Amino acid sequence: MxxxxxxxxxxxxxxxxxxxxxxxxxxxxxxxxxxxxxAGVSHVxxxxxxxxxxxxxxxxxxxxxxxxxxxxxxxxxxxxLEPVVRAGFGGITPVDWRLLDRDDxxxxxxxxxxxxxxxxxxxxxxxxxxxxxxxGLFSVCCAEDASSLPPRRRALIRRLMVMSAIFHxxxxxxxxxxxxxxxxxxxRELACLRLKAQGASDHEIGVALGAAPTAxxxxxxxxxxxxxxxxxxxxxxxxxxxxxIRVGVERLxxxxxxTPADFSSIDRRER
Amino acid sequence: xxxxxPGESRALxxxxxxxxxxxxxxxxxxxxxxxxxxxxxxxxxxxxxSLDPLYILALDERECVAGALRLLPTAGVTMLNAAFVGGLPxxxxxxxxxxxxASRLTLHAIGxxxxxxxxxxxTIGQLGVALNAIAETAALTHMIGVFDRSMHRLLSDRGCxxxxxxxxxxxxxxxxxxxxxxVGAAMNAPFKSLAGDATAPLxxxxxxxxxxxxxxxxx
Numbered sequence: 001m002x003x004x005x006x007x008x009x010x011x012x013x014x015x016x017x018x019x020x021x022x023x024x025x026x027x028x029x030x031x032x033x034x035x036x037x038x039a040g041v042s043h044v045x046x047x048x049x050x051x052x053x054x055x056x057x058x059x060x061x062x063x064x065x066x067x068x069x070x071x072x073x074x075x076x077x078x079x080x081l082e083p084v085v086r087a088g089f090g091g092i093t094p095v096d097w098r099l100l101d102r103d104d105x106x107x108x109x110x111x112x113x114x115x116x117x118x119x120x121x122x123x124x125x126x127x128x129x130x131x132x133x134x135x136g137l138f139s140v141c142c143a144e145d146a147s148s149l150p151p152r153r154r155a156l157i158r159r160l161m162v163m164s165a166i167f168h169x170x171x172x173x174x175x176x177x178x179x180x181x182x183x184x185x186x187x188r189e190l191a192c193l194r195l196k197a198q199g200a201s202d203h204e205i206g207v208a209l210g211a212a213p214t215a216x217x218x219x220x221x222x223x224x225x226x227x228x229x230x231x232x233x234x235x236x237x238x239x240x241x242x243x244x245i246r247v248g249v250e251r252l253x254x255x256x257x258x259t260p261a262d263f264s265s266i267d268r269r270e271r
Numbered sequence: 272x273x274x275x276x277p278g279e280s281r282a283l284x285x286x287x288x289x290x291x292x293x294x295x296x297x298x299x300x301x302x303x304x305x306x307x308x309x310x311x312x313x314x315x316x317x318x319x320x321s322l323d324p325l326y327i328l329a330l331d332e333r334e335c336v337a338g339a340l341r342l343l344p345t346a347g348v349t350m351l352n353a354a355f356v357g358g359l360p361x362x363x364x365x366x367x368x369x370x371x372x373a374s375r376l377t378l379h380a381i382g383x384x385x386x387x388x389x390x391x392x393x394t395i396g397q398l399g400v401a402l403n404a405i406a407e408t409a410a411l412t413h414m415i416g417v418f419d420r421s422m423h424r425l426l427s428d429r430g431c432x433x434x435x436x437x438x439x440x441x442x443x444x445x446x447x448x449x450x451x452x453x454v455g456a457a458m459n460a461p462f463k464s465l466a467g468d469a470t471a472p473l474x475x476x477x478x479x480x481x482x483x484x485x486x487x488x489x490x
Contacts, residue, residue, distance in 0.1 A: 094410070133348055161368040165368035
């Protein structure tokens with residue numbers, strides 16, 4: 001994949017609704033590009049339905065596959081048949097193409113065409129759901145040997161889940177689906193990020209805040225998602241950058257003192 | 272057997288859907304507090320069922336629904352964010368692609384005096400193990416359970432209640448509690464212990480139906 005392809009993708013997404021891209025997507029797209037390259041991804045496609053735009057009835061589709069493939073795909077109305085699309089829009093779990101039934105004549109034919117057009121025959125499709133009730137599907141093609149080991153496969157799926165959600169949020173922003181809102185994190189998320197920024201482990205944060213490590217990781221994850229960061233470390237950096245937390249100024253004690261009194265209740269099991 | 276039924280395919284499996292809704296009705300009747308015995312209509316089918324969730328169905332040896340759960344990603348519309356948000360810290364939505372919501376836990380045993388503790392344990396165990404397996408497949412970090420008080424008590428008694436995330440809220444005529452699970456071995460262990468040897472394979476019903484349609488399924 002070439003960086004220009006990703007930019008082109010976004011450009012076409014923006015033009016699809018005749019809106020100006022208002023947000024600076026550069027950082028997010030560069031990050032997406034980097035992640036996809038590292039994962040051995042060769043092509044990416046994105047489709048969304050039911051976006052609350054002026055043209056809600058019109059699906060938003062973009063892909064960096066070759067024009068000849070797109071034309072062949074559209075002319076043969078593959079989208080009506082393709083099991084990946086059906087599973088992706090009908091379900092919520094990621095679709096691993098390796099697990100498709102390759103004895104299915106439809107799958108067999110599609111994979112034959114995929115190879116003919118020099119696209120990867122393995123890949124993942126990540127179903128997307130949005131707060132406005134929209135549905136989306138983010139698909140990537142991988143080289144044959146990519147993600148062969150289970151631990152690596154899970155790590156790749158998790159990264160794709162995160163990146164596709166960030167990408168979808170960027171599209172929503174670019175299309176003006178929702179007005180930019182002030183970034184706001186809960187006190188619990190801020191407390192966890194502050195302590196993380198000071199180098200504390202999940203266990204140490206839990207001890208300091210009177211919470212279980214499970215709860216700490218939960219609040220760090222919700223903070224990461226709210227900040228549209230690719231990882232918790234990136235979320236800490238982003239929170240520092242936009243001034244949500246200040247590292248080096250605040251002492252550990254002050255962080256603990258500023259924690260809401262009911263914070264410790266989150267890990268108390270009700271019996 | 273554990274069957275996974277994507278909401279989009281519900282029309283293909285009307286018996287299973289009817290049985291699941293029947294369990295919800297029986298569960299609501301067993302815990303109804305209104306003197307007339309009337310059940311809140313949304314206690315059976317609610318708006319979130321229209322959002323194409325993923326249903327986990329525990330089927331008994333006769334392939335009848337013994338228990339069910341409903342899954343929705345928190346990135347989309349969920350019961351937690353739509354109806355529970357006031358009870359969450361600072362009133363902020365929980366929204367992450369790596370966190371899903373499990374709701375509408377129902378068991379055949381609820382309201383049936385003949386049901387044994389062993390049957391309840393087995394069904395809860397099978398559903399919990401399946402929940403963790405699906406979450407691991409989807410590379411999730413956490414699962415949030417939104418359960419009514421009676422189900423939460425059942426889970427608590429068996430050491431499977433997770434961590435309470437927010438105080439109880441009244442939703443559709445029932446007191447609901449949000450609990451947190453971290454996906455992985457720690458979440459799986461108590462459910463696996465309950466399921467015992469009854470841990471069941473996951474069957475995706477939508478895949479089966481596709482195979483049948485394309486003639487690849489011989490049965």
